[in-house]
Amino acid sequence: MNLEDLHEHTDGHRLVRGVDQLPKGHFRLETAFLYPDGSSVDVFVVSEDPLFPTLKLSDLGQTTAWLLDVQVRPRLSKKRQRFVEDALRIYGVKQSGGALERPLTELGGLIEGVVMLGQACVRVADLTYTRRSSLQSSFSEDLEELLADSDLEFEPSPELVGRHGTKVRVDFLVKGAHSSSAILGLASGNASQAHTLANEIFRRWYDLNIPGRSETRVTVFDDRVDVYKAEDLNRLRDLSEVIALSDRRSLMDLIAA
Numbered sequence: 001m002n003l004e005d006l007h008e009h010t011d012g013h014r015l016v017r018g019v020d021q022l023p024k025g026h027f028r029l030e031t032a033f034l035y036p037d038g039s040s041v042d043v044f045v046v047s048e049d050p051l052f053p054t055l056k057l058s059d060l061g062q063t064t065a066w067l068l069d070v071q072v073r074p075r076l077s078k079k080r081q082r083f084v085e086d087a088l089r090i091y092g093v094k095q096s097g098g099a100l101e102r103p104l105t106e107l108g109g110l111i112e113g114v115v116m117l118g119q120a121c122v123r124v125a126d127l128t129y130t131r132r133s134s135l136q137s138s139f140s141e142d143l144e145e146l147l148a149d150s151d152l153e154f155e156p157s158p159e160l161v162g163r164h165g166t167k168v169r170v171d172f173l174v175k176g177a178h179s180s181s182a183i184l185g186l187a188s189g190n191a192s193q194a195h196t197l198a199n200e201i202f203r204r205w206y207d208l209n210i211p212g213r214s215e216t217r218v219t220v221f222d223d224r225v226d227v228y229k230a231e232d233l234n235r236l237r238d239l240s241e242v243i244a245l246s247d248r249r250s251l252m253d254l255i256a257a
Helices: 003-010 062-069 078-090 107-130 139-150 191-208 230-239 248-256
Strands: 016-021 027-034 040-049 052-058 094-096 099-104 153-156 159-161 167-169 172-175 180-186 216-221 241-244
Touching (some): 003 016, 027 107, 040 062, 040 107, 062 107, 078 107, 078 139, 099 107, 139 172, 139 248, 180 191, 180 248, 191 216, 216 230, 216 248, 230 241, 241 248
Parallel strands (some): 180 216, 216 241
Antiparallel strands (some): 016 027, 027 040, 052 099, 094 099, 153 172, 172 180
């Protein structure tokens, strides 16, 4: 294969904007596909093995690098991994290390391969929309993602019947191997609000602290900020297990039991 062959097979196709050869010998095809920031998706024709004329299309890891540049780690959670796996399966693309690849058996299939790989790159780059800025970050969503990764069965925002028939809403109800856990999250950016929220959580746990309720009561607090009064956390410990979000192992061990 040479540059002239590639020009011949891509001539007139609007999805391929340009073709050139890199110093290492790879051929670069600039496509009309765009990453979310408007930059072009490039795919490359590379040799599987220098000793054999077997070719493949690859993004050479550029999509993964693009995600890392915008502070998105594709392998951070099982949710993101499943998103990537679904995207790759649809377009017949595989992942090798950080690169997205598709086999190229003949030049006649070049355009189809470029289209499929280009679309896969765009789909994977869409992971950027799962990233939340620090101001938009939701502690509840962080906690829910943690529960989803645990593969435990859980229900968000259920109402439990408490003292005197009062309905008490908790953030999550998680089913473990032998028992269930009711979870309330404590997260705030300032000390005054944190104190108010701690009092509200204490009230809910008090209403659920009756013989008819067998769930383990768990308070998970956002320890990325230090705004909680020791007396508030100690009061919550009287009625619940209090665990920091960063202590994921202890939380998983508790709710999985």
